[in-house]
Amino acid sequence: MAIFQQIAFILVSIAAIFLFAKKAGQIRRNILLGRDTVPAGESGERWRNVLLLAFGQKKMFRNPLVAVMHFIIYAGFIIINIEVLEIGLDGVFGTHRLFAGPLGFLYSWLINSFEFLAVGVLTVCIIFLIRRNVLKIRRFLSKDLNGWPRSDANYILLTEIILMSLFLLLNASDTLLQQRGVGHFGTHLTGNFAFSSILHPLLNGAGNETLEAIERTCWWLHILGIFAFLNYLPYSKHLHIILAFPNAYYAPVEPEGKMHNMPDIQKEVLYAMQPELAPTGDAAAAPHGKFGAKDVADLNWKNLLDAYSCTECGRCSAACPANITGKLLSPRKIMMSTRDRLEEVGRNINANKQFNDDGKSLLHDYITEEELRACTTCNACVEECPVSISPLDIILQLRRYLVMEESNAPQEWNTMFSSIENNFAPWKFSPDDRDQWTMD
Incomplete structure (x- = not known):
């Protein structure tokens, strides 16, 4: 029987x-469909971001209570899964608690610490479920999360609760079988563990065969649950568990809010100011690149990495003054729409081996003009994001395309643009009269 379990586990x-x-x-x-970009900054600064933002979750601690609870789940995910290594090796080699012998007394200490974390994770997941579904925190009620996104968060929390419960029940049945000296369970006596031993009274009445069935069922469900979770991650907002680290590494280290000028536009302004520098002939007729971005392939790969790294926590939208005042803009929705469009493009490529024009684009079909124009470029969304995402950069690129490629701007903007072009100032008076206000 053991050999069949080994083969099944390996497969x-x-x-x-x-x-x-x-x-x-x-x-x-999909991420590499974006334009190439080379983030500025030294690697030392980038690793500092990884340590503070990804590992240390620095921005989360602006709300200490929630941060501590989130950190418990995070630590549980990282540390408890060390135990998965032993489960994996036991499954491959047909052994039982492979590390118990080599680690000696340290083994019991480790499993006990895992159980403390497991109970912590289980408790926090229940609290988070209550916050989302009973207390109904405002940023979790947004229409951005209608449908799958709201269910996604609940599914993950329920999965964590089930996995932690299976872990504790597995240890409880295992230690009882050790005490009874049943088969290979008596090979390594680990003693009772901190929390699973509380379940012993519930299991004491079960016979050895029943206990073995409970232990094997919990073992298989635990590892199958972990494999299912692994393959669910790429379809879930919880992909940030993996991508938060590279995203923090490639996050801009320059001053927040700095906008990058476009070389082609800078040249046009220069030529307007100094016409003698303007190219002539073929050089003047050479086509320029696309101004701004219309679809996901026009964004850079860091923007697309941002989209996949989004936690959908809503801190960006909760801090956005446009969103707070009832305007259509939601930075969280900007990131979710970018990811949805990118996934659609990816499915198109999977089906056709290359991208076939589907008549859609990120701009207009997924993100509207009204959303883009509501942005005040205040940078609040970037400041609040715990994993260094910049919805603002995507907004700016889409807005540039609207104005510079489609000549699509409100009349008030067009009046200002015309004045800047003709008078080199936002106001409608001659540059020669610019200093006249000093005369009165």
Whole structure:
């Protein structure tokens, strides 16, 4: 029987890892559809961002209570999954608690610490479910989350609760079987663990065969749940568990709010000021690149990495003055729409081996003019994001396309643009009269 379990485990592991790797490869391809860009800054500054923002979750601690709860889940995910290494090796080699012998007394200490974390994760997940579905925190009620996004968050929390419960029940049945000296369970006596031992009274009445069935069922459901979670991640907002780290590394280290000028436009302004520098002949007729962005391929790859890294936490929209005052703009929705469009483009490529024009674009079909024009470029969304995402950069590029490629701007803007072009100032008076106000 053991050999069949080993074979089944190896086959399931291979299938799970293959499916995850395949989807991860597609996401990487989708991100690299964006324009190339070289983020500024030294690697030392970037690693500092990774340590403070991704590992240390610095921005989360602006709300200390929520930050501590989130950190418990985060630590549980990172640390408890060390135990998955032992489960994996036990599954491959048909062993039982492979690390118990080599680690000695340290093994019991580790499992006990895992149980403390497991109970912490279980408790926090219940609290987060209550916050989302009973207390109904305002940023979780936004229409941005209608449908799948709202369900996605609940599914993940429920999955975590189930996995932690299985972990504790597995340990409880295992330690009881050790005490009874049943089969291979008596090989390594770990002693009772902190929280799983509380379940012993519920299991004491079960016979050895029933206990073994409970232990094996929990073991299989736990590892299958982890494999299912692994393959669910690429379709979920919880992909940020993985992408938060590279996203923090490539986050801009220059002053927040700095807008990047476009070289082609800078040249046009220069030529307007100094016509003698303007190119002539073929050089003057050479076509310029596209101004701004219309679709996801016009954005740079960091923008697309941002889209996949979005946690959908809504802190950006909660801080956005346009959103607060009832305007259509929601920075969270900007990121979700970018990711949805990118996934649609990816499916198009999967089906046709290349992208076939589908008559859609990020601008207009996914993000509207009204949303873009509501942005005040105050940078609040960027400042609040815990994983260094910049909805503002995407907004600016889409807005540039509207104005510079489609000549699509409100009349008030066009009047200002015309004055700048003709008078080199936003106001309608001659440059020669600019200093006249000093005369009165």
